Amino acid sequence: MMMREIKEPADILDPRHYDGVRRPYHSAETLPPWCYTSQRFYEREKDAIFKKYWNCIGHHSRVPDAGSYLTMTFCDVPLIIVRGKDMVVRAFINSCTHRGSIIMEGEGSCNVLKCPYHAWAFSLEGDLIGTPLFEESEHFQKADHGLTPIRLELWCGLMWINFDPNAPELATYLGDLSDRVAPWKTEEMVCVARREFPVKANWKFYAENWSDGYHVPFVHQTTLNKKRVSKRDFHDPKIYLGNYLMHWTYFNGSRGTPEGEAKFPELDLPPELKIGTFFPYVHTNAMIGFAIDMVSCTEIIPEGPGACRLFTTTMVPESTAALPDFQQTLELYLKYADKVRDEDVIAAERQQRGAESALNRPGCFTPQDKLVHDHDLWILDRVVGNAAP
Ligand code: FES
Ligand SMILES: [Fe+2]
Secondary structure, eight states, rough: OOOOOOOTTTTTOGGGGGGGGGSOOOGOOOOOOOGGGHHHHHHEEEHIIIEEEEEEEGGGHHHHHHTTEEEEEEEEEEEEEEEEETTTTEEESSOOOOTOOOOOOOOOSSSSOOOTTTTEETTTSSOOOOOTTTOOSSSGGGGGGGOOOEEEEEETTEEEEOOTTTOOOOHHHHHHHOOOOHHGGGGGGEEEEEEOOOOEOOOOOOHHHHHHOTTTHHHHTTTTSOOOOHHHHHHOTTSSSSSSSEEEEEOSSSSSSSSSSOOOOOOOOOOOOOOOOEEEEETTTTEEEEOOOOEEEEEEEETTOOOOEEEEEEEEHHHHHHHHHHHHHHHHHHHHHHHHHHHHHHHHHHHHHHHTTTTOOOOOOOGGGGGHHHHHHHHHHHTTTOOOO
């Protein structure tokens, strides 16, 4: 085959560049390599995906009490997440309505959100309540200068933000997913760990890997592959209705620690759900594993075309967390999860290095990674527009 250099085209959003991706999966091409390396494609993803749809930002216990706050940057937008006196968690742009200063840094607890520049004070609910040396007048009413709110909803004990005021509410967006996972009673679970992992790869490489059953025997040869998987069910959009892509992996018992090591007690689930793990990828950024003994969610925070950051939340019922040997068993779970994740991170970083090669060209899909194709089409429909005939 002739080698040809695949350069990022000037008209990167022209749907014709992606015709090959839109064919049925068995003859489709993967996304062109520039989708994983281009600053322009990434900028478009921020606007067309991350600022339009629901994004997970971790468990609500990150702000446990009234006055607890944290700050973060999501797609270049500085945010404050704060729990109000009414115990409602809210998100605001972390930029003062006077002259734009960052208001809060880091995380902690406070009674008011106070800007360090001219000491304007905002309530935990975002209202402007203090303007030192400056009175209200016919020109200035505090009520007009509250913090800019960002939508935040809770689901499965997790916080989800959406920058688009016109987007459907989270329950509508999720479709039937809430009903499907209701038996896990995730809202009643406690978060027992949150871990952070930097990845030197485009966010899509890690995201796609979630829906790829093909790599497991090879990338996870000495870990997950030790447990026999009898079957995988892949997403069928006629059955699973919502903005997510799921697969079920069938195996006996728990895969949370290696065979022979301690496990958490099984959850009180109906027998038809004790068949393995249910793995929905909730667009845009949340990979959730509903297992027989726990629930974990990994959120991907994009940090540029060639980098992202993972945060993994581990949730169990209070009764599990109260067991005398819980901490020891949890360490086993986390150690094993770290190992498996490292294997996936290495795989994603290798793909990134491959995509950055000037002589790379689009690849192809197999029946075992065809969900990756579905994932890429979800992205393409939003970034470039749906050019399907
Ligand atoms: S910029 Fe915040 S008080 Fe002036
Ligand atoms: Fe994996």
